[in-house]
Amino acid sequence: EDQVTQSPEALRLQEGESSSLNCSYTVSGLRGLFWYRQDPGKGPEFLFTLYSAGEEKEKERLKATLTKKESFLHITAPKPEDSATYLCAVQGGSQGNLIFGKGTKLSVKP
Amino acid sequence: NAGVTQTPKFQVLKTGQSMTLQCAQDMNHNSMYWYRQDPGMGLRLIYYSASEGTTDKGEVPNGYNVSRLNKREFSLRLESAAPSQTSVYFCASSRRDTETKGYTFGSGTRLTVV
Numbered sequence: 001e002d003q004v005t006q007s008p009e010a011l012r013l014q015e016g017e018s019s020s021l022n023c024s025y026t027v028s029g030l031r032g033l034f035w036y037r038q039d040p041g042k043g044p045e046f047l048f049t050l051y052s053a054g055e056e057k058e059k060e061r062l063k064a065t066l067t068k069k070e071s072f073l074h075i076t077a078p079k080p081e082d083s084a085t086y087l088c089a090v091q092g093g094s095q096g097n098l099i100f101g102k103g104t105k106l107s108v109k110p
Numbered sequence: 111n112a113g114v115t116q117t118p119k120f121q122v123l124k125t126g127q128s129m130t131l132q133c134a135q136d137m138n139h140n141s142m143y144w145y146r147q148d149p150g151m152g153l154r155l156i157y158y159s160a161s162e163g164t165t166d167k168g169e170v171p172n173g174y175n176v177s178r179l180n181k182r183e184f185s186l187r188l189e190s191a192a193p194s195q196t197s198v199y200f201c202a203s204s205r206r207d208t209e210t211k212g213y214t215f216g217s218g219t220r221l222t223v224v
Contacts, residue, residue, distance in 0.1 A: 034212055036212075041217075041218075042217055042218070043114075043200050043202075043215030043216050043217050043218055044153070044200075044213075044215045045215070046211075046212035046213070046214070049211060049212055087152075087153070089153075097143070097155055097158060097168065098155075098213065100145075100152045100153040100154075101152055102150065102151065102152040103152060
């Protein structure tokens, strides 16, 4: 059964304090691993897709990496506007639909 | 550039009442999805439509029905609402069901069943 586990559930950082969010997954035949950002009261917003181990993608202060068992979302020198819930999802070979983790709620204090 | 539009944004129902959540996309996407999001549970797929004219059950379909009205519109119906269906409902769309470039989500419908 495809499964996604995100850790930690919540993370509080000071502005400028870099850190990483983890997404561990089990899936038969990974087609893609997705990162989304969700602000309170809004729908998830697509950030990245990673397709194979060793792949990396960057967007502003965010960098996503992928291994065969997990993905990391690295946040460099975060700002308060980076505060949000970050969702990880996988798409496996057995079905095309996305399987989501429960998310990591990130708070960045000035 | 509306993307995915959901109506209503908020709704309160009494147990046993019925209602339909509406979803429309203007991106010419083939596939559409209904998810529910509950605290501590993450996003769970209720139903999806890989293409116009087809619908399939997701992880938590019980108590729901769907209709793919046309390529743009995908509605979710609660025939007899229960308190366990209190949740935030999200509609999403993608170019195809095997799309690896991500889904586009609506802003959600917050439903409370009392």
